[in-house]
Amino acid sequence: MNVFRNPHLDKDFTNLVEIKDGERQNQIRYGDYIFTTSSETPEEVGMSSAVVSDPVELYLNSFCFIFRPEKDLLDPTFGGYLFRGSVFRKEIAAHAKGSTRFNLSKHDFLGVSILFPESKQEQKKIAEILTSVDEEIQKTDEIIAMTKKLKHGLTQQLFTKGIGHTKYKKTEIGEIPRDWEIVNLNDISSNLDNKRIPITKSKRESGSYPYYGATGIVDYVGDYIFDEELLLISEDGANLKDRNYPIAFTAIGKYWVNNHAHLQRFEDRFLQKYIQDYLNMINLEPFLTGMAQPKLNKDRLFSIPIPKPSNIDEIKKISEVLSSVDDKMTINQELKEKLTGLKKGLMQDLLSGKQRVKV
Numbered sequence: 001m002n003v004f005r006n007p008h009l010d011k012d013f014t015n016l017v018e019i020k021d022g023e024r025q026n027q028i029r030y031g032d033y034i035f036t037t038s039s040e041t042p043e044e045v046g047m048s049s050a051v052v053s054d055p056v057e058l059y060l061n062s063f064c065f066i067f068r069p070e071k072d073l074l075d076p077t078f079g080g081y082l083f084r085g086s087v088f089r090k091e092i093a094a095h096a097k098g099s100t101r102f103n104l105s106k107h108d109f110l111g112v113s114i115l116f117p118e119s120k121q122e123q124k125k126i127a128e129i130l131t132s133v134d135e136e137i138q139k140t141d142e143i144i145a146m147t148k149k150l151k152h153g154l155t156q157q158l159f160t161k162g163i164g165h166t167k168y169k170k171t172e173i174g175e176i177p178r179d180w181e182i183v184n185l186n187d188i189s190s191n192l193d194n195k196r197i198p199i200t201k202s203k204r205e206s207g208s209y210p211y212y213g214a215t216g217i218v219d220y221v222g223d224y225i226f227d228e229e230l231l232l233i234s235e236d237g238a239n240l241k242d243r244n245y246p247i248a249f250t251a252i253g254k255y256w257v258n259n260h261a262h263l264q265r266f267e268d269r270f271l272q273k274y275i276q277d278y279l280n281m282i283n284l285e286p287f288l289t290g291m292a293q294p295k296l297n298k299d300r301l302f303s304i305p306i307p308k309p310s311n312i313d314e315i316k317k318i319s320e321v322l323s324s325v326d327d328k329m330t331i332n333q334e335l336k337e338k339l340t341g342l343k344k345g346l347m348q349d350l351l352s353g354k355q356r357v358k359v
Contacts, residue, residue: 003034003049003064007080011055019059026060031076033067033083034060038103042096043089046104050080065106074116078123081130082116085351115352121359126350129357133343140336144329151325155281158318159307176307185264186302188271189231192263193298197225199258210253214260215245224254226263231272233262233279233301240284240294247296248279262301268312273319278306 002013009028019025028034032051039045048067051058060066074082082088091112096102117123161168165177172182199221204211207222214234234240234247237260250272257263266272287300309315349355 003036004044004047006049007084008052008077009034009049009055011053011058014058017059026066028055028058028060028066029068030054031068031071031074033069033079034064035067035083035104035109036064038063038098038101039096040101042093042102045096045102046092046109048080048083050076050083052076052080065109067109072120075120075123075127077127077131078116081127081347082114082351085347087352088112088114117353117356119359122357125357125359129350130343130346133339133346137336137339137343140332140339144332144336147325147329147332151322151329152281154325155277155322158321159278159281162309163314163317171305171307173305173307177309179310180307181310182305183308184302184306185275185304188275188306188308189264189266191298192230192265193259195225196257196259196261196263198260199256210251210255212251212255212257212261215239215247216249218258221256223256225256226251227254228265229269229272231264231266231276232257233264234296235260235262236290236293236295238294240288240296246276246280247284248276250276262296262298268315270312270316270319273323274308274315275306277319277322279304 002010006013028051030051030053034049034051036045036047039047069079092104092109095108095112096104097108117126160174160176162177162180165179167178168175169178176182199211201219204219205222207220209221209224210217211219211221212232214237229250229252232249232251239245240247251257264272264275266275282304284296284304287304288294288296289300309318350357
C-alpha cells in the first residue's frame with residue numbers, strides 16, 4: 001500500500017520486522033524504484049514508488065521488486081513521476097498477465113521501453129514543476145481536512161446546544177435545549193420511495209441527466225423522473241458504516257434515482273439542510289440491518305430520533321452556519337480538482353516529450 005499510494009516512498013509508512021543472523025534480505029537504497037508485482041486489474045499492476053532520500057535501514061517484502069537503474073541515469077524525484085506517467089503505465093498494463101489476478105513478470109518488465117530526457121538538469125526541472133503542483137494539492141488537502149474537522153465540531157455543538165440557549169433538558173439522545181422537540185423523519189417530510197425506478201447498466205440510455213444511487217451520482221442517463229429538490233438518503237451499502245461519502249445529500253434539477261437511496265420531500269429547504277447535516281453527523285449503526293450488506297430500511301430510517309428547534313429562524317441560522325463551512329470546503333475541493341487536472345496535463349506533456357523545458 002505504501003508503494004501503491006505514493007509515487008515517492010513514504011519512509012514512515014512501514015512496519016518493523018525481525019531479521020535473523022544469516023538471513024538474506026533485499027535492502028532498499030537511495031535511487032531505487034519499488035514496483036508491485038500483482039493486482040486485481042491490469043491497470044493497477046506494476047505501481048511504483050521512488051526512493052528519494054537515503055533510507056537508514058529499509059527492506060523489501062515479497063509483494064514488490066526493486067528496479068535499480070545505472071547510477072546517475074535518472075533523478076529519483078523525476079523517476080517517481082516518470083513511472084506513474086500515462087505512457088509508461090499503458091506499457092506496463094499491456095504486459096499484465098492473468099484472469100482473476102494479474103501479475104507482472106520481471107522479465108516482461110525489463111523489456112518495457114521508457115522515454116526520458118538524458119539531461120539530468122531537464123529531469124530535475126520537470127520534477128520541480130510537478131513537485132510544486134503536488135505541494136499545492138497537499139496544502140489544499142490539509143485545508144479540506146481542517147474544514148471537515150471544523151464542521152464536525154460545529155455540527156455537534158449546534159445540534160446539542162443550539163444557538164443562544166441557557167436551559168436544557170435530558171432526552172433519549174442526550175441534553176438538548178428545553179424548547180426543542182424530538183421528531184422522526186416521517187413527522188417532518190414526505191417519502192417518495194415508491195417513485196424510484198432502477199435501471200440495470202445494460203439497459204441505461206446514456207444522456208445528460210444524473211442517475212443517483214446510494215452515494216450520489218453513479219451515471220448519466222437520457223431521461224429523468226424527478227424535477228424538484230429532494231433529500232436522498234443511502235438505503236444500503238458499505239458506506240453506511242464506512243462513511244467515506246455523505247449518506248444524506250441533496251439532488252436538484254432533473255434527475256433519475258434508483259432503489260438504493262431513500263427520497264424525502266421537505267416543505268422548507270433550511271429544515272432539509274438541517275436534517276441532511278444531522279444524518280451525516282450521527283452514528284447510524286444502531287439502525288442498520290444486515291452484516292455483509294448493511295441496510296437502512298425505511299422503518300429504521302423513520303425510527304431515528306432527531307432534535308428539532310421549535311423556531312424556524314434557529315433552524316435557518318444553524319443551516320446557514322453549516323452552509324458557510326460547506327461553501328469553503330466546496331471551493332477547496334474545486335481547487336483540488338483543477339490542480340489535479342493541471343498535474344495530469346503536465347505529466348502527459350512533460351513525460352511524453354510533447355513539451356520540453358529550458359534549463
